[in-house]
Amino acid sequence: MFIFVYPAQLPLCQPISSLQMEKLLVFMVMLSSCCAHTRDLSGKIFVFPRETSKDHVKLMTPKSSFSAVTVCLRFLTDLTRNYGLFSLATPAFKNDFVIFKVKADVMRVHVRNGATDFLSLSFPSNSWHTLCSTWDSVNGIAQLWVDGKPTIKRFIHSGQPISGNPIAILGQEQDTYGGGFDAAQSFIGMISRLHMWDYVLSRNEIQRYEEDSNFTPGNVFNWRALDFEITGNILVEDEVK
16 A cells, blocks of 8 residues: 655745656656556456446557558457447547447448448357457558457548547447447456557458467557456456457
8 A cells, every 4th residue: 555745835935956856757657656556468458347427548648640440359249139249449539449349240330520331240159369450641541350350341441541549449339539438338348468569460461360379469559468447347357268
C-alpha cells in the first residue's frame, strides 16, 4: 500500500524549493504508475464475464497517426447478438477504427465513420477464433482474415489517415469519445493476443500470427508489453490450451 504525501501548501507568490519540486515529481510519477499497467500478457487472457455498460479494457499508445492499420486478436464467446470487439475513437471520429460483430455471420469494420460489412463468415460458439482486420488509407481497402483465411477486399475510406489522440477499447463500442457504452453491445467472453500495427501485414506475417510462430509484435499495441487499464469486473487469467 502506498501513502502519498503532498508538499505543504505554499503562499501563491512563494517559489517552490528544489526539494519540494523533487517531492512533487516523485508523487506524480507514483500516481501515474498506479493508474496504468504495462504487462507481458503472454499466456494470459482477458475474461469479460457479464453484460454491462461499464466494464472495459482501455489501451494506451503514444502514437496518434495511422496511414494504415492491422489489428489481430483471438476471442471466444457464445453470444449470438451483436457486440463490439475493438473500438478506436479520436476526438474527430467516434468510429475511427472499429471491429463490430453485427450478427452470426457478419462482421462490420468502421474507418473514419465509414463502414463495410464482411458476409458469410463462420464463428462457431465456444471456440477460439483468430481475427485480423486490415485497412490502408492510400486505396481505402479493408480485409478480414478469419482463422487464417482471407475474405474478399472491400472499400471503406481513402485519402485520409486516422489522426488524433486515440482511445482504444476492448469489449465495448464507443458512441462518444471514450464512452457512450451500450450494455446490449458489450462483449461477453474471452480475448487474448491483441496486437495492432500501423501498417498492413503481409499474408505471411498474418499466417505467422495465426500459428503464433515468430511473428513481429504490434508496434502500436503489443500483447507482450501491453499498456492498459481495466474498468469493472474483468479478469486476467491463464490461457488454457
